[in-house]
Amino acid sequence: MKILAIETSCDETAVAVVEDGRRVLANVIASQVVKHAETGGVVPEVAAREHIKAMIPCVQEALGEAGVNEKEIDAIAVTREPGLVGSLIVGRMTAAALAFAWDKPLTEVNHIHGHIYSTWLDLEKEPEFPILVLTVSGGHNDLVLMRGHGDMDLIGETLDDAAGEAFDKTARLLGLGYPGGPAIEEVAKGGNSEFAKFPRGKMEGFDFSFSGLKTAVLYFLQDNEGSREDEQFMKDVAASFQETVADILVGRLEDAVKKYKPREVHLTGGVSANRYLRGRIEEMLSRVAEAPVFRFPIKMAYCTDNAAMIGAAGYFKLRQPGK
Numbered sequence: 281m282k283i284l285a286i287e288t289s290c291d292e293t294a295v296a297v298v299e300d301g302r303r304v305l306a307n308v309i310a311s312q313v314v315k316h317a318e319t320g321g322v323v324p325e326v327a328a329r330e331h332i333k334a335m336i337p338c339v340q341e342a343l344g345e346a347g348v349n350e351k352e353i354d355a356i357a358v359t360r361e362p363g364l365v366g367s368l369i370v371g372r373m374t375a376a377a378l379a380f381a382w383d384k385p386l387t388e389v390n391h392i393h394g395h396i397y398s399t400w401l402d403l404e405k406e407p408e409f410p411i412l413v414l415t416v417s418g419g420h421n422d423l424v425l426m427r428g429h430g431d432m433d434l435i436g437e438t439l440d441d442a443a444g445e446a447f448d449k450t451a452r453l454l455g456l457g458y459p460g461g462p463a464i465e466e467v468a469k470g471g472n473s474e475f476a477k478f479p480r481g482k483m484e485g486f487d488f489s490f491s492g493l494k495t496a497v498l499y500f501l502q503d504n505e506g507s508r509e510d511e512q513f514m515k516d517v518a519a520s521f522q523e524t525v526a527d528i529l530v531g532r533l534e535d536a537v538k539k540y541k542p543r544e545v546h547l548t549g550g551v552s553a554n555r556y557l558r559g560r561i562e563e564m565l566s567r568v569a570e571a572p573v574f575r576f577p578i579k580m581a582y583c584t585d586n587a588a589m590i591g592a593a594g595y596f597k598l599r600q601p602g603k
C-alpha cells in the first residue's frame with residue numbers, strides 16, 4: 281500500500297510517499313528555518329503563509345521523486361494535531377482536497393504518533409513489542425509504552441517545557457541562534473560538562489520538567505556577565521546544560537526500563553538527532569539486565585519533523601479494524 285503523507289504542524293512543509301509503513305519512496309521537506317532565523321523563532325502567521333506557497337510544489341516533487349502518479353497512491357495521511365493551528369489547516373485542507381479529487385481514503389494522524397513510528401522507517405524487519413518510546417522535540421516530551429499498534433500508554437510527559445524547547449531557549453540566552461539544539465550540540469563538544477551544576481528537578485513518577493533548568497542557566501549567565509565574551513566559558517555552559525538535559529532524560533528512561541522491561545527502547549523527535557544523548561542512552565542500556573534493543577531514526581531527516589513518519593503511522597492506523 282502506497283500512502284501520500286502530508287505534515288505541516290510547525291515550520292516544515294513536508295510530503296512523503298511511503299510503501300507498507302516502512303519503505304520511504306520520497307521524503308520532501310521544504311524548511312522555513314531561514315525565514316524563522318530572522319525572528320529567532322517561529323511566527324505562526326508567517327509559517328502558515330509559507331506552507332501555502334510550498335504545499336502543492338512539495339506534493340508534485342514527492343510524486344516525482346517516488347516515480348508514481350496519483351492513480352498509484354492508495355491512501356492519503358495527514359497530521360491532525362497537535363501543532364500551530366494555521367499551519368495544520370493548510371496540510372489538512374490539502375489532504376482532504378486530494379483525497380476527494382483522487383477518490384482515496386484519508387487518515388488523520390496525531391503528530392506524536394508520527395514521531396513514534398519514525399524509527400520504523402527504512403527498517404528491514406518490524407520492531408518487537410513492547411516498545412518504550414521517548415519522544416523529545418521542540419513541543420513534546422513524552423514517554424510512551426507501546427504494546428501494539430493503537431495500544432499506547434502515556435506514562436510520562438513534561439509538566440512545563442519540552443527538552444527541545446529548553447535547547448532553543450538556552451541557545452538564545454547563549455546567543456547561538458535558532459534552532460538551538462544542533463548549535464548547542466556543536467558548541468558543547470569543546471566544553472567541560474561539569475563546569476556548572478544545574479538543577480535536575482526530580483519529579484514524581486515518570487514526568488519531566490525543564491523550565492527550572494532554563495531559569496538556572498539565565499541566572500548563571502547574569503551572575504557571570506563578565507565572562508560572556510570568553511569563548512571557553514560559553515562552551516562550558518553549553519556542555520553543562522546538555523549534560524543536565526541528558527541526565528534528566530536518561531534517569532527517567534532508566535527507571536521506566538526497569539519497571540516495564542520493554543523488548544526495545546526507541547528515541548524519537550528532533551532531540552533524538554543529538555549524538556551525545558544517543559550515546560548516554562546506549563551506555564545506560566548496556567548496564568541494564570537483558571538490555572533492550574535501542575533504536576533511533578535511521579536518518580537524521582527522520583528525527584525532526586517529516587512526512588514519512590506520518591505515512592508510517594497512517595499505514596498502521598489504516599490497517600487496524602474500525603479506523
Ligand code: KG4
Pocket residue numbers: 290416417418419420443444445447448459460461462465549550551552553554555583584585
Ligand atoms: O521534532 P521537531 O522537528 O519539531 C517538533 O515537533 O517540535 O523538533 C525540533 C526540536 C528543536 O527544539 C531543536 O532545537 C531540537 O529539536 N533539535 C535538537 C537537535 N536537533 C534538533 N536538540 C538537540 N540536539 C540536536 N542535535
Ligand code: ZN
Pocket residue numbers: 391395417418549550584585
Ligand atoms: Zn515534531
